[in-house]
Amino acid sequence: MQTIGGLSGPSRERLAKILRETKGTIAAEDAARVLHVERTEASRLLASWSARGWLMRIRRGLYAPVPLESSTSDLAIDDAWAVAGRLFAPCYIGGWSAAEHWGFTEQLFRSTLIFTTRRPRTRQVEARGTVFVVHTVEKRAMFGLKPVWRGRVKVNISDPTRTVLDLLDTPSLGGGIRSVIEMLRAYLASPHRDTQLLIRYADQLGNRAVFKRLGYLATTHFGGLADVEQACRARLSTGNAKLDPKLPAERLVTAWRLWIPAEFSEEPAA
Secondary structure (H helix, E strand, O other): OOEOOOOOHHHHHHHHHHHHHOOOOEEHHHHHHHHOOOHHHHHHHHHHHHHOOOEEEEEOOEEEEOOOOOOEOOOOOOOHHHHHHHHHOOEEEOHHHHHHHOOOOOOOOOEEEEEEOOOOOOOEEEEOOEEEEEEEOOHHHOOOEEEEEEOOEEEEEEOHHHHHHHHHHOHHHHOOHHHHHHHHHHHHOOOOOOHHHHHHHHHHHOOOHHHHHHHHHHHHOOOOOHHHHHHHHHOOOOOOEEOOOOOOEEEEEOOOOEEEEOOOOOOOOO
């Protein structure tokens, strides 16, 4: 356990100034800007304060303040969303994490799902006991986002309709197609429902498999979606897709050019 050591008056004043003028996390460039010192000196100061327990190191060059009431800096990340922006920017919270936020699922996911334009070496990153699952998107796919505040930190999250679009685009990002169906059901029953916007977003994203999945589910699982079914039929592309690319599929629904997993239940429209 790393205990917190004392600081001299000048050092305490410098750290306090940095904490006042930064939000959530602190990098060497932040400290250099606030203190008007070179980046190497800023890095040395941050490492020293971390060694004394006043900051906790999230990864190389990135720190977070230790709460004043704590007697140790061996802490887990208090808010993964606030840290995500510094680790993966440009990025947004999406998939199952956004579905939780918007109330589309009661499932509890242990990791935070991040959509980013970066291409990290690993798709699962652990920092201070927090697991981030990273999904790369093109820069043109950074739309349909909404800023939310986590303390003093502004974080981007996919809006409710974009969240559903991402789940239809890549069902594994919602825990698989069966979970995605329940999230879609919750979306359609919520005040956030906007099927016209969903179609516009899908047009903008440009993955035609989304229309095959959405159209098929509209006819088999949901009633009152004639407009969605019509829009999806008008956008059917050639070639066949899978309802869930992660699952083996043995049955082809030719009307939607969609391969369906074995033993998949086609529920009557509700």
